[in-house]
Amino acid sequence: MRRVSLPLWVVAGLLYVFLYAPIVVVVMYSFNAAKYGGPWAGFTTEWYGKLLADGLKQHAAWNTVVLAVVSTVVATVIGTMLGYGLSRYWFPGKKLFSWMMYIPVVIPDIVMAVAMLMFFGLVREWTGLFELGMGTMIIAHITFQIPFVAIVVRSRLVGMDPAIEEAAHDLGATSWQVFWHVTFPQMLPGVLAGAMLAFTLSLDDFVVSFFTTGPGATTLPILIYASVKRGVTPDINALSTLIVLASVIGTIGVTLLQRRHQPTGG
């Protein structure tokens, strides 16, 4: 491998500054005493105190976590079963369906969002079901998460050596025993990777939530968007700083976990 030349250091350094400028400025301004943004007016933790007293924002944080956890658990179970089935068994139309699974990956999320919004609206008109709110938002998240989980799990299964499962069968294990003792432990890293992907997709999502939510079911991204539309306020910076902090801790935690499990790879 070649060494890094000086000009490359400079260019890369500038690009890191570019990537981190927005994050740093949000963190900095969350401690800025100036009420309406603007130049630096001294250090304060006032905005964090305000946040602690703000029930609306705490409710939104709670909603975001519930949404991410519930949708990830459901989508991981369904998506894992789907990925396993697709990697092992044939059914008529399998090829077509396997293509369709890539839809959430390759279409802009706004198309998916409005399609589901309209679908919920139409079904609601006929049946009274799917009143927009937490429920519809969870369903919508599960819907775009399932294909991502299934794709990750399937690619893990396809990469496995079939000889191990064949050996288990030859040695007299039942189908269930083979799955539980041989296949599942091997596919588990794929399941966890899929779940992690689904979780972050849900936490980060704004567009799908924005269109499929209803009154009372606000998430943090929706709350931030609505506030920023009225003008950036210091307490939004404080809230964002806490979210950034959570992301940083999450990223470092996952990186350390991965390094422990794969000592050779990055």
Add this chain to the structure above:
Amino acid sequence: MRDSSRSEVRYGERLTRAGQVGRSLVTSGLGIAWVTVFLLLPLLAILVISFLTVGEESPAEGPLTLENYKRFVGFGAFGFDPLYPLIIVRSLVLGAGTAGLCVMAALPLAFFVAGLPARHKNLALTLVIIPFWTNLLIRTYAWQILFAPGSFLANVAASWGLVGAGQALYPSMLAVYVGMVCDYLPFLVLPLYSSVEKIDWSLVEAAADLGADRWRTFWHAILPQVMPGLVAGIILVFIPATGQFVIPDLLGGGKVDMLGNLISRQFGASRDWPFGSAVAILGMTIVLVGLWVYARQARKGGGESII
């Protein structure tokens, strides 16, 4: 193939076709049903509704018509109007422009990370992943602060005479591009980096030994090797960038209308579901056709494609 009694041995088990279908139902059944009901049916519904019109009381009614599509490509009730075709072009240019700028920034960054000694590499890579996992909305509105009147960047631009003193740098097209590139850069760096890591440097040395200058070495010995990561990254950037409505909304103000803004408006204030559906369907088709053409070209160029 169609003989259901025929069986084959897979993974140490003998299963007939019917047996396979049964197993599929038990394992994949729920997932197939969920995706069909909540994703494929809704997409089918917007396809159908895009051929209807807004009714007096219902959100959409017959008869079937091509009116929405005609209006979107510019031929509305009052003759040709380039407003909507311009939005299509502007969105595609924004998507392609963002992808192009991200490629130019991602190449040095990926080679930088890959060239570091092992103990610094993980840190440099984690520093790219952190913004990748930080909410896009936060990283976008932060540019409102960075571009606000009286901010460092606004003052620099004013001293160069680019904007008047005390003016903001947003809403503007420049702000939209800056926000887009900043938000999507990690999406390109990560797949590109994994390709750069796999480069066979002996090929590069061979090219240099055979007298190729630096540019030709890059073009013929390095670029083909990183093509898979580049193609994957460009796809990851181009699709969401073309459909973006948050970034143009927050950094472009009302000035910069994109496909995403147009669609979201039809399902909000304008309440024209059929027209919004037509925009979504045609916009999506254009994006997918563009990608397909691009993926074919890229494959011809020697790279592999993820699609």
